[in-house]
Amino acid sequence: MEILLLLALGVHLTAADTHTYQYFFTAVTPGIHFPEFTVVGLLDGVQFEYYDSNIRKAIPKTEWIQKNKGVDYWKRNTQNGQGQEESFKGNVDTLMQRFNQTEGVHTVQMMCGCELDDDGSTRGYKQYSYDGEDFLSFDLKTLTWIAPTPQAVISKNKWDKTGAAANQWRNFLENTCIEELKKYVSYGRETLERKVRPEVSVFQKHSSSPEVVCHATGFLPKAVMITWQKDGEDVHEDVELRETLHNQDGSFQKRSILKVPAEELQKHNYTCVVQHSSLGDERIVKEVPKGGGSIGVIIGVIAALVSLAALAGCVGFLVWRNSSGERNKAFEPLPQNSSPSTDDDSSSNNSNNKV
Structure with a gap:
């Protein structure tokens, strides 16, 4: 039985209009019937791009990205995905050694991305995890790396030594990422606002x-x-x-x-x-x-008086537990000089992703 009730409600639900642009990279030990490496691009929580070690090429997952990006874009991101694949497979071996592990199923993830609120405020983040636990994160305010475990200190010291990686990521997260986010939102506005x-x-x-x-x-x-x-x-x-x-x-x-x-x-x-x-x-x-x-x-x-806007979220294939109670963040996507989806990115320098 359906009932229609009219009530005067004193609660007005509001939410800030926030757009998010993120890439998730996941590497796993082989033998579990899951690709050893995957890359997922998300806009406002919706997957628009995908790469894995089985198909070994970047492919579109939405009509709007397929419509607005040509052959050169997919060729470039395929090359980036293949380079990232080798880096992350090496990361799995490296971290197994640091944690004194010789067998078992293990995962390395990285996520990086940015957010833009309707009031113009922005946020950027890049984080790594190992076996579902926070491993390393970039502090955009201090331009330093945070290592919550002793095994991560080696990577922190390496990346903090010259500051080059921090400056590179600040430029990407504060500038390039936001520019890309705005561009992609314009591409997919009809779908995103459905x-x-x-x-x-x-x-x-x-x-x-x-x-x-x-x-x-x-x-x-x-x-x-x-x-x-x-x-x-x-x-x-x-x-x-x-x-x-x-x-x-x-x-x-x-x-x-x-x-x-x-x-x-x-x-x-x-x-x-x-x-x-x-x-x-x-x-x-x-x-x-x-x-x-x-x-x-x-x-x-x-x-009721209801006004909800889209809040961005992150979805990865494997998302680690976050003991601090903050947002779950997975592994990042772009250790090159810019995002894999950045139109002017032609580099293949994957060394920045090696822990």
């Missing part, structure tokens, strides 16, 4: 389960808000909000888990509330079904 409403379901695994899941999927842009209510009042405790994930079609999915005793579900009405820019002044409300089971059967669309 809005698709989420499909929402609420369910329990079984009637006695203390966890209720609210799952939103298929939405664009990425920014979404999922909250819980008990008898019409907001619930903030015992709520676990999972990270936003990609779907194969380029849309996004996200879930929120509410932990509540089964007897409480029988006594009270719990609902999941989803707010998204595609809904305009509405929001989707799904009621938790009594007695557990599968998908909730009551769908409410409630008038």
Whole structure:
């Protein structure tokens, strides 16, 4: 049964309009049925470019990049990808030695990229990880490298010695990267600004389960808000909000888990509330079904004051845990003198990526 409710809500949800431009590089030990090396280019969290050690060439993943980049671009990025492949395979061997490892599955990742807010403020970052843990990161403010583990100090000292790598990366992150970001946003604006409403379901695994899941999927842009209510009042405790994930079609999915005793579900009405820019002044409300089971059967669309803009995010094939609680960052992409996708980049100097 569908219910339309009109409510006066005092909450106005806003989000800054932020664009992101990132490359993820991942190298893994062979033998796990996964390419030994991959490069993924993302704009606003959407993959637009791809390279791996099996196909050994850079390929477009969106219509707008294919339309705006010619043969020379893909040839250049293919050469860069092949050079990076050799560097990162060497990094895996190097770090296994530093950590006294002779076998097992190991991963080296690097991510670099930049962000641009609608107020003109920018951010840039470059980070490495090993086996899912932070290994080395670039501090753009101090132009130094941060080494959280003893094994990373060797790389830090090497790159801090002359300052050349720091200056190179500052120029890229503060200038070239932002210029490229603006250019790519103009290429893909129609796609990036497309809005698709989420499909929402609420369910329990079984009637006695203390966890209720609210799952939103298929939405664009990425920014979404999922909250819980008990008898019409907001619930903030015992709520676990999972990270936003990609779907194969380029849309996004996200879930929120509410932990509540089964007897409480029988006594009270719990609902999941989803707010998204595609809904305009509405929001989707799904009621938790009594007695557990599968998908909730009551769908409410409630008038609200909602204004969401796309927030950028990072998606990599392998994303490491970040003990500091900050944004998960994976490995970088461009150790050459500029980004692999920079139009005037013809260099193949991959030494800057060797740890």
